[in-house]
Amino acid sequence: MTSKKxxxxxxxxxxxxxxxxFFGVLFALYVIFDLVWSAYPFGAKAxxxxxxxxxxxxxxxxxxxxxxxxKNETRKLMLKKCDHMAIFILIAGTFTPFLMFNIATPKSIxxxxxxxxxxxxGVLFKLFGKKExxxxxxFIYLAMxxxxxxxxxxxxxxLPQKSVxxxxxxxxxxxxxxxxxxxxxxxxxxxxxxxxVMGGTTMHYLAIVVAFPK
Numbered sequence: 001m002t003s004k005k006x007x008x009x010x011x012x013x014x015x016x017x018x019x020x021x022f023f024g025v026l027f028a029l030y031v032i033f034d035l036v037w038s039a040y041p042f043g044a045k046a047x048x049x050x051x052x053x054x055x056x057x058x059x060x061x062x063x064x065x066x067x068x069x070x071k072n073e074t075r076k077l078m079l080k081k082c083d084h085m086a087i088f089i090l091i092a093g094t095f096t097p098f099l100m101f102n103i104a105t106p107k108s109i110x111x112x113x114x115x116x117x118x119x120x121x122g123v124l125f126k127l128f129g130k131k132e133x134x135x136x137x138x139f140i141y142l143a144m145x146x147x148x149x150x151x152x153x154x155x156x157x158x159l160p161q162k163s164v165x166x167x168x169x170x171x172x173x174x175x176x177x178x179x180x181x182x183x184x185x186x187x188x189x190x191x192x193x194x195x196x197v198m199g200g201t202t203m204h205y206l207a208i209v210v211a212f213p214k
Contacts, residue, residue, distance in 0.1 A: 018068035020194040024061035056093025088122030170203030
């Protein structure tokens, strides 16, 4: 039996936290349908690449919603781990369409493999870690996301400028929002963090849509 405790938000805060990402769940379902339907004519690789983003988005929003709704301490701790593991999966899923379908060079495929190995390492880190290490976790998330800069010239060469801009705006939304993520003792800052996450995922969805073959 673990003795760790989950930080307690007020009941009103948790309702707000859950509600924001419940809307994210609905958004993710739309994204899955839209992207997979659009990718189908382009074959299995397109469906898998775009489906990876949609499913990782759904997993992240769903785990977050359940985590904030749960009241039992033991289950809440487990769901918190799931919530944090899903973030790693989402980051890898976000760049999969660009790297595997839009660019699709040996370099981009290797880089996509790096993202998924990074995500696997993050999942194991969260699954077996004995302490939360909030600041370290945030640094790892941001470092993983911004490591896409190593592929920036390739992204700019292949993608429309508008798509590149949306990728950048999405990253900035996550980064600015992380400030509110760290301010957990100020009421409703976690909900604000959720809104920035929704902004980031929306920007990246738009980046994918704009980059889709016409």
